[in-house]
Amino acid sequence: MVKKRETQDAGAPAKKPIHIELQQKDKEIKRLSGQIKEATKKRDKAGRKDAAHKHKNKITPGKMKNKIKRMEMVRSMKKEKAKKKNLVRLKKKQIRLEKGEDACPRGITNTIETMRVYEETFIAEADEEIEADENIDEFNEYFKEKTTPKICMVTNRRPSRGVFQFLKELKTVIPNLHYYERKNFKLKDIIEFAKNREYTDVMIIYEKRGEPHTMILSHLPKGPTATFRISGIKLNHQIANHGNAVETMPELILNNFDTRLGHRIGRMLAALFPQRPNFKGRQVVTLHNQRDFIFCRHHRYEFVKNGQRANLQELGPRFTLKLKTLQHGTFDTKFGEFEFIYHAKMGENRKKLFV
């Protein structure tokens, strides 16, 4: 049984009768005008004429030597600022209720995504040259349905217990994933063995202090190789109202892989999943990119109300990936050429995003 959870509202809300709507509107306007009156009252110390910050000499807090007086001054200044801000907000709300939304239009809130630094490699429109390049790249055989994904999963030498639960749950997310013991093999040898056995990808998971820390994903036979940092892991049993996944071919959602590098990583992650999903299984994997972090979620969905709404139940695991390096060709740190390397100084400007 899928439990109900408030998520998407595909259909339109139910309409109320007109006289009830007008009554509710009047009530709101009265409530707002009452709030505005209270805000304009001069009962508070902050609004009074003899408040410390309104002194005729206009001493600023920086020049006030007495700490207690200085703290009072700053508190009263902040309170008055907050009051003015609240007044403006309430008046705007009143105007919108009385005259409509167009009389006082809403502004755009500034977020890091809206203030993002212009990136030349951002793909806004379809580009012939870029499409032709993607027709020729290393993943073109997968997208032309000439190969099916077959992934070899391996860990670091002598893995501890903390990694295995994560690996088991990864198997439920990615179909056709085969685990092999690392023993004492070198990575270059493992890649050769995987090529001989017709694997399409090799996934290596490293642990640190008992928990999965990095993931190296190498596409075969010609690369590329991406290194991700894994964080924010939540296993199935740690998620509230979780379900239990079944091994089927899930559907895939990829969000916000907008730049050239993002396209490349998006195609690499998409090449892990089969092209033709099993819609009867009703399982979906979402890889959502936001501010260079890739959030991975696994859900089961159920359509309700004649397909107007879908209820979701989360299946494990839940984790976050961050791209550290992208290397051209298969794994070769010594002589390989890097397409992208993340340095700590790249993160200084938080509005500059690369994926």
Added chain:
Amino acid sequence: MKILTGDDNGLLKCTQLQVKEEPKLAFKYGLQKENHEIDDIKWSISEEETRYCTFIHSLGVVKTYDTHTEKTLFKKELELDAESRIKSIFPVGDDIMEQKLIFAESTGKLSCIDLDVEDIEDQKQAEILTVKKSNDKKKLCAMLHRMKSQYLCLGQFLPQIFDIETKKCTWRGKNVPNDQDDLEVPMFDTSGSFLPGSNRTFVISNGHGKIRLYDVCAQVRPVVDVEPCNYYLSNIKSTDCGNYVLYSSQKGELTKADIRMDFRTVHRFKGSKGSIRGLAVASDFVACVGLDRYLRVYDHETREAMANVYLKQKLNSVLIDVLSAKQYNLAIHEKRQEVEIEEEQAHQYYCEHYDRKPTKRKRRAEQPSDEKSKMVKIKD
């Protein structure tokens, strides 16, 4: 300034840099195909005559291209060994209609072929010599032109100079002495460059992070052997003055080093995020292209970043038009002088109208040198 770049998809692009305008794409030629990378581009006749350029695709297709009319003059397909790629080409001949092409394969073969307008089927490529044993899996990485018919071959073997006419090796280098564990130091020379105005000294970059200076007439071993890092260095070029060297790495680092001070780093140029595959130097400018899909041009004298042009594909090779680079250099110098004059005038205006003295630095600069030495710092 005109700069030609070769793609990973087989596209040849020309970008034009202008002083007062943004850089623009002059032309784009080629079809995007798989395994059609442009491995090397060279000017067909010489660096002074930059109308025709010769370039080669990875499957062995050679083309000569006219940059003025934007058309190919002729195209030829070469017969290559299995799993071999062409590492460098050298067109020989002053007449564009009757030229020869000397090329080096990664298996160590040096061959020659005629590039004629009349496409005769009987024309076959003639193998000149092989640099190493055919059983060896060692690769040839680069070939440089020394003088007349002598070429320097570099790769996973000792550097050697061959004379193509006599088909003999005229000079062979010797490896560095064994390391602390008495093990042989592995050879992996990725690229090199002769110092300007000399046929005897050349500089080599190594896949193990080493830079070496050889002198053909002095000794067989490298004269200077330095290890600035422990990862792959992809390219090295010397500047026009001959005192500095610019080298690039797999991680996108472009560094300027001084030859006179045993390759001590002078400056690191920031900007590149991916491995740098192609380097070109002309007058005061250095152009680098790489896997981050950008063409970056720097002025290595003033350390200024002149242009960052996004070219959409992974770039393999680059070539600068030397004459246009000199003209661009002059134009930039004029622009800088104009800016300096404007700044001085603005400063004088400010000092006159606001009765302010010039800043401390200017006062000290204006003072004669005798007075400067007399100035003593007063301590509290």
